[in-house]
Amino acid sequence: xxxxxxxIWVEAAILGLAMAGGLMFVISRLKPVQEEQTVSSITPxxxxxVKSVIDGDTIKIDYEGKxxxxxxxxxxxxxxxxxxxxxxxxGQEASQxxxxxxxxxxxxxxxxxxxxxxxxxxxxxxxxxxDGEDVGYMVINNGYGYEYTYNYPYxxxxxxxxxxxEAEKNSRGLWAEGVCVEETKEEMETTTDYCVIKGNINNKxxxxxxxxxxxxxxxxxxxxxxGERWFCSEAEAQAAGWRKSKV
Numbered sequence: 001x002x003x004x005x006x007x008i009w010v011e012a013a014i015l016g017l018a019m020a021g022g023l024m025f026v027i028s029r030l031k032p033v034q035e036e037q038t039v040s041s042i043t044p045x046x047x048x049x050v051k052s053v054i055d056g057d058t059i060k061i062d063y064e065g066k067x068x069x070x071x072x073x074x075x076x077x078x079x080x081x082x083x084x085x086x087x088x089x090x091g092q093e094a095s096q097x098x099x100x101x102x103x104x105x106x107x108x109x110x111x112x113x114x115x116x117x118x119x120x121x122x123x124x125x126x127x128x129x130x131d132g133e134d135v136g137y138m139v140i141n142n143g144y145g146y147e148y149t150y151n152y153p154y155x156x157x158x159x160x161x162x163x164x165x166e167a168e169k170n171s172r173g174l175w176a177e178g179v180c181v182e183e184t185k186e187e188m189e190t191t192t193d194y195c196v197i198k199g200n201i202n203n204k205x206x207x208x209x210x211x212x213x214x215x216x217x218x219x220x221x222x223x224x225x226x227g228e229r230w231f232c233s234e235a236e237a238q239a240a241g242w243r244k245s246k247v
Contacts, residue, residue, distance in 0.1 A: 048108075049104075050107055052067075053095065053098045053099040054069065054095075055077060055095045056095050056139060056145055057077045057145060059098070069121075069123040070128065071121075071123040071124065072135065073115055073127055073154055073156070074149070075147070076223060076225070077090075077095075077098075077145035078145075078174070080094075089174065090174040093144065093173070094139070094145055094173075098139065102135070107130050107135070109128055111125070111126055113155075114152055114153065115152065119203065120202070120205055120226075121226075136160065137156070137163050140163040140164050141164075142172055143168075145174075146164060147160040195230040197211060197236075198210045198228075198231075199231050199237055199242050200220050201226065201227055201228050207240075207243065208242060208243055208245050209242040211234070216245060
């Protein structure tokens with residue numbers, strides 16, 4: 001009887017060891033696969049070399065094998081390169097700031113689903129990041145540019161507006177006393193007091209003016225550096241080649 005029990009225990013022990021060995025074998029075969037899947041799921045971050053800085057809000061990068069212009073979303077800096085205009089106040093400083101920050105560096109770019117992929121000048125519309133820092137925010141917050149909404153609100157709009165408020169409150173850059181602020185404000189007040197018709201140029205290059213009270217009037221932003229204008233009368237707008245918005 002004792003021998004029979006001993007035999008049963010031995011058989012049970014052998015079966016247990018066999019099962020444990022089989023389980024360890026299965027685990028050893030699965031673990032490398034799991035590790036392989038973990039490693040393969042990591043996608044390296046795409047970075048693009050900045051070839052040149054055009055002005056305070058536009059750069060050129062090496063993109064898909066060719067130099068491509070990239071326009072910062074939500075930012076507008078004083079004009080320096082438009083042949084139709086004189087260099088605007090603090091434009092050179094804004095351009096130099098971006099050159100010092102980005103030229104020769106590698107950056108990450110990010111699209112915004114609320115905006116078009118490219119603007120009417122075929123520039124990519126992107127947020128730009130340097131070492132994880134938002135370049136557009138830095139430009140505005142350091143007083144080298146303005147928050148700028150073109151046609152439709154963008155994801156970072158409230159963040160950029162706050163950045164401008166901080167820059168103005170702390171008298172940074174173009175907001176410093178005696179630099180450009182008073183002149184800019186006076187020009188804006190003169191424009192909006194007497195010439196309230198917004199001459200916009202859409203992504204297709206169409207020149208359309210918006211009257212106060214029309215559907216898209218409030219959300220339309222005028223960028224004079226891109227050839228857009230304020231008009232004092234419909235006759236003036238039409239004579240300049242603009243047509244009235246249909247809505």
